[in-house]
Amino acid sequence: MKNSPLSMVLGTGSAASGKVLTNFDLEKMVDTSDEWIRERSGIERRHILEESKTNSDLCVQAAQRALEDADIPADELDLIIVGTITPDSRFPATACRVQAKLGATNAAAFDISAACSGFIYGVTLADDFVRNRVGKKVLVIGSEVLSRITDWEDRMTCVLFGDGAGAVVIGSSDGKKGILSTYMKSDGRLGDLLYMPGEGSTHPTTHETVDERLHFIKMKGREVFKHAVRTMADAANHGLKEAGYHADDIDLLITHQANIRIIDAIARRLKLPEEKVFVNIQEYGNTSAASIPIALDQARKEGRLKDGNLCLLVAFGGGFTWGSSMIRF
Numbered sequence: 001m002k003n004s005p006l007s008m009v010l011g012t013g014s015a016a017s018g019k020v021l022t023n024f025d026l027e028k029m030v031d032t033s034d035e036w037i038r039e040r041s042g043i044e045r046r047h048i049l050e051e052s053k054t055n056s057d058l059c060v061q062a063a064q065r066a067l068e069d070a071d072i073p074a075d076e077l078d079l080i081i082v083g084t085i086t087p088d089s090r091f092p093a094t095a096c097r098v099q100a101k102l103g104a105t106n107a108a109a110f111d112i113s114a115a116c117s118g119f120i121y122g123v124t125l126a127d128d129f130v131r132n133r134v135g136k137k138v139l140v141i142g143s144e145v146l147s148r149i150t151d152w153e154d155r156m157t158c159v160l161f162g163d164g165a166g167a168v169v170i171g172s173s174d175g176k177k178g179i180l181s182t183y184m185k186s187d188g189r190l191g192d193l194l195y196m197p198g199e200g201s202t203h204p205t206t207h208e209t210v211d212e213r214l215h216f217i218k219m220k221g222r223e224v225f226k227h228a229v230r231t232m233a234d235a236a237n238h239g240l241k242e243a244g245y246h247a248d249d250i251d252l253l254i255t256h257q258a259n260i261r262i263i264d265a266i267a268r269r270l271k272l273p274e275e276k277v278f279v280n281i282q283e284y285g286n287t288s289a290a291s292i293p294i295a296l297d298q299a300r301k302e303g304r305l306k307d308g309n310l311c312l313l314v315a316f317g318g319g320f321t322w323g324s325s326m327i328r329f
Contacts, residue, residue: 006178007130009327010072010137010171013065014297015058016047016164016284023159030155037159038282042260046162046285048147054088056097058165059143062293063102066139066167074102077169078135080109081125083118083142083289085196085318086149087111098141107139115194116256116317117184118142118289119166123313123325124182126170141167142289149196151216160259161217162285166293177308177328181242183235184323190227194219194318228258229265231322232314236270239312239324247271251309252299256316257281257291266314278304288317305329 022045023034037043049058059082067074080102082095095109114121119142126138143165152158170179197203198214209215232255240247247270255263260281267277278299287294292313299305309329316322 004131006173006180007127007170008173008178009168009329011066011068011070011169012167012293012297012300013062013067013069014164014166014294015061015065016294017049017053019048019050020045021048026159029152030158032155032159040261041160042279042281043159043285044282047164049145049163055084055086055143055145056088056094056101058145058163059094059098059141059167060101062143062165062167063098063139063141066169070169072137072169074104075106077104077107077137077139079126079129079138080104080107081112081122081138081140083112083114083122083140084144085113085115085118085288086145094143104139114289114317114321115319116258116288116291117315117319117321117323118317119292120313120315120323120325121184121321123168123170123179124184124323127179127182130170130172137169137171139167139169141165142291142293144288144290146217146286146288149215149217151213154216156221157217157219160286162287164284164287164290164294166290166297168293168296179325179327181239181326182323183238183242183325184321185231185235186319186321188319190320191318193223193227193320225259225262227320228262228316231316231320232256232262232266233269235316235322235324236266236312236314239314239326243326245310245326249310250276250312252276252278252304252311253314254278254292254295254299254311255314257284257295258286
């Protein structure tokens with residue numbers, strides 16, 4: 001349990017395109033089937049951002065909803081953190097684009113590249129920022145436009161990913177509610193299990209790298225599955241221990257929505273019943289850093305999180321990165 005005054009989630013918001021790509025649509029694009037995708041991933045559809053829109057546009061939609069939920073104007077924000085691996089551009093940071101579009105003139109802004117753990121990493125930094133009284137209000141966004149780095153000719157990966165954004169406003173706690181624990185970890189030795197080889201200094205963009213399809217997500221699915229279960233179980237246990245709780249104290253578990261089999265495996269390890277595990281992968285697919293904040297916002301809107309409830313957030317992602325956060329709402 002943290003000894004200094006807690007920070008807390010003041011508001012949540014999320015956004016996704018109205019353009020939906022179903023499993024049946026994918027049947028017409030690659031050698032796959034609705035049954036095969038659902039059985040192996042739990043995904044039925046995913047949202048694809050319109051070509052005219054950018055990541056920062058999604059961020060702003062989610063952010064405006066979170067700010068409205070928190071009843072806070074944008075110019076009261078002290079910091080904006082965006083977790084993403086699909087920024088508007090290499091630089092400036094997408095967070096700076098968001099700052100400009102929101103009119104958050106008093107905020108500092110930067111991006112985090114931690115893949116699917118980006119939102120959890122952002123919450124960890126925001127928690128420290130507020131608890132150490134560097135600032136009072138932080139906007140944390142997880143947002144991805146994975147459709148633009150998805151290889152739509154690769155039947156093993158193109159069925160998995162979607163676009164979306166989720167946001168939270170974090171500020172000082174008004175009592176015992178708040179962020180009770182945070183945890184971050186990484187293992188760079190596993191980096192080549194899930195990565196995009198192109199666009200960096202190793203493989204700068206050329207005609208050859210485009211022809212070799214290096215600017216798309218590459219994944220070794222079986223190895224990722226094994227490490228995902230292990231690392232998220234590690235993150236869950238660390239989060240619980242630091243907060244001083246046991247798994248049976250959890251009211252709701254929200255994991256990164258990567259694969260229904262991974263989610264089920266984590267729930268079994270924690271011995272949690274189905275009603276205590278939030279799942280929306282069927283609607284959104286894997287939205288990387290956006291998956292947990294989208295799920296968190298949806299869980300609140302549906303009444304799955306009530307006053308006093310304990311919620312455990314757990315993520316893993318390419319890098320490998322992983323982490324957790326225990327929050328009392």
